[in-house]
Amino acid sequence: xxxxxxxxxxxxFIERSDGSAKGDWDVGITIxxxxxxxxxxxxxxxxxxxxxxILLDKVAQKYNCKTTVYGVDALTANGLIHSxxxxxxxxxxxxx
Numbered sequence: 001x002x003x004x005x006x007x008x009x010x011x012x013f014i015e016r017s018d019g020s021a022k023g024d025w026d027v028g029i030t031i032x033x034x035x036x037x038x039x040x041x042x043x044x045x046x047x048x049x050x051x052x053x054i055l056l057d058k059v060a061q062k063y064n065c066k067t068t069v070y071g072v073d074a075l076t077a078n079g080l081i082h083s084x085x086x087x088x089x090x091x092x093x094x095x096x
Contacts, residue, residue: 009025009028011023011025011028026049026051026052029045029047029052030052030055033045033055033059034055034058034059037059037062037063037065038063040065041065041066042065042066042067042068043056043059043065043066043067043068044067044068044069044070045067045068045069045070045084046069046070046071046090047069047071047076047080048071048072048075048076048077048080049077049080050077050078050079050080052069052080052083053077053079053080053082053083054083056069056080056083056084057083060083060085066085066086067083067084067085067086068084068085068086068087068088069081069084069086069087069088070088070089070090071087071088071089071090072089072090073089073090076089
């Protein structure tokens, strides 16, 4: 990913006492979006997580950014779909 221009960020996952693991990057994504928003015309988010709806509302209101969300239709929160300027459902045609 780095060799094609992406800034790859890694976060260690948290291992719970029951052996399961958790490795969210929600706060990191939010910080990146808030830092970028004043300098871009559009934010593109690939997620179905409804927690990001507030973030998209904020950057649209404060920075007049367009927001596009790509997500699996059946797995994307309605709030996120409605907060985005544009929602593009991910279908099997887009998957390799």
